[in-house]
Amino acid sequence: MIILTGMLTMQQAPAPSAPAAVAQTAPAPETAPRRPRRICENRAPTGRRLEQRICYTPEQYAAMVAAKRKEAEEITASGNIQNDATANGG
Known part of the structure; x- marks a missing residue:
């Protein structure tokens, strides 16, 4: 039981550092071009009946x-x- 408690304590320790790394990558979508x-307009090119979007x-x-x-x-x-x-002719 002591080993199980120690393992659970080890698993909870890295959790606070993970959101800090995620918070640093959040501004990336704002810098995307x-x-x-x-x-746009719809046109029927010469010799065609169907319009194309240009x-x-x-x-x-x-x-x-x-x-x-x-x-x-x-x-x-x-x-x-x-x-x-x-x-x-007139």
């Missing part, structure tokens, strides 16, 4: 919008806009 926010980072989306805006301004500034009345 967060995923960047994405801008996602961009905010920087990629801003660059795409700027490129499309610049292209549209160049088209309208060049004066090569088709007049619908002449296209129909």
